[in-house]
Amino acid sequence: MKTYQIHGKVISDIKIISTSTGTPFARFTLEHKDKPYNCLIAGQKAFNFLYEVKNGSFLLLEVLPNERKQLVVKQYELKQKLTTSFQYKGLHYPHKKFNR
Known part of the structure; x- marks a missing residue:
């Protein structure tokens, strides 16, 4: 089978x-040259992929096409990770009351 890099x-x-079945499968859609491709990733890589990659991330994939014209991911590399801003404004607990 021939592998491709996209x-x-x-x-x-x-x-x-x-x-x-014990083997997780993840599914996502990748846009390459303005054309959408359905992609599958299997095994433990699926959980790592779910944790690392978000909608809008840029990837480099090594893939195999299957008979349903889906791309089965063998390896992936995250090119541009989206940054999410977390704004922490301090504790939201009330101040402790002192009895006099």
């Missing part, structure tokens, strides 16, 4: 579609 942007949410 790069693109994730344009859908990553969904875990099967864990009943």
Whole structure:
């Protein structure tokens, strides 16, 4: 089987579609040259992928095409990670009351 390297942007949410067999499968859509591709990633990589990659991330993938014209991911590299800002404004607990 011939492997290909493609790069693109994730344009859908990553969904875990099967864990009943013991092997997790994740599904997402990648946009490469303005064309969407359905991609699958299997095994423990699926959980790591779900944790690292978000909608809008840029990836470099090493893939194998299957008979349904989906791309099965063998390896991935995160090119541009989206940054999420976390704004912490301090504790929201009330002040302690002192009895005099």
